[in-house]
Amino acid sequence: MDILIILLSLGAFFSLYRALQGPSISDRVIAVDIMGISFTCITALIALKYDIAYLMDLSIIIAILSFVGTLALSKYLEGRSLDD
Amino acid sequence: MISILGWIFIIIGVTFDLLGCLGLVRFPDLYNRMQAATKGVTLGTCGLMLGIFLLKGFNVMGVKALVCAFFILITMPVAAHALSRSSHSFGIKMWHKTIIDKLGQDKFNKDVIAKNEQEEKE
Numbered sequence: 270m271d272i273l274i275i276l277l278s279l280g281a282f283f284s285l286y287r288a289l290q291g292p293s294i295s296d297r298v299i300a301v302d303i304m305g306i307s308f309t310c311i312t313a314l315i316a317l318k319y320d321i322a323y324l325m326d327l328s329i330i331i332a333i334l335s336f337v338g339t340l341a342l343s344k345y346l347e348g349r350s351l352d353d
Numbered sequence: 354m355i356s357i358l359g360w361i362f363i364i365i366g367v368t369f370d371l372l373g374c375l376g377l378v379r380f381p382d383l384y385n386r387m388q389a390a391t392k393g394v395t396l397g398t399c400g401l402m403l404g405i406f407l408l409k410g411f412n413v414m415g416v417k418a419l420v421c422a423f424f425i426l427i428t429m430p431v432a433a434h435a436l437s438r439s440s441h442s443f444g445i446k447m448w449h450k451t452i453i454d455k456l457g458q459d460k461f462n463k464d465v466i467a468k469n470e471q472e473e474k475e
Contacts, residue, residue: 284390287386307394
């Protein structure tokens with residue numbers, strides 16, 4: 270199980286590289302989104318390892334915040350307002 | 354038996370997550386990177402949550418894992434679609450070996466039709 274958590278952290282570091290390096294702003298947005306989903310998976314695996322039920326709530330909350338952030342930034346890029 | 358199946362699902366999910374993040378580094382273009390990362394990570398995360406559900410059963414943790422898998426399966430393609438459309442209208446270039454661009458053709462045709470109608474009115 271530790272090996273699986275280390276592999277997911279390696280994936281999060283890959284997306285951190287893309288978020289630092291990316292040529293355009295959309296690269297950074299999608300890299301931060303993928304990094305949030307990687308943190309969701311890491312939190313779920315930690316909840317499975319130590320058998321703590323409320324860490325799954327934290328996993329769902331990280332997924333929701335990542336989705337809302339990506340949607341708001343895409344609306345901002347298109348030039349519309351947030352309630353359109 | 355169900356425990357072995359759950360661990361197989363978890364290993365498949367972590368593999369797809371890692372391959373999706375590797376595609377985020379290696380592909381040449383924004384749109385290629387976006388489709389590789391989004392498809393791979395969605396499938397991987399749903400597999401991992403399904404594996405946790407198979408390991409835990411109808412428990413507090415298992416049902417929360419199922420809810421999280423359903424939520425990610427709905428919201429991840431929506432976010433990728435909105436981001437790719439907005440970055441296309443923001444003007445981010447495609448790769449130089451791209452052979453077709455349907456959305457750009459549609460916008461060009463709409464502009465031409467609007468210009469013709471305006472000339473007819475004048």
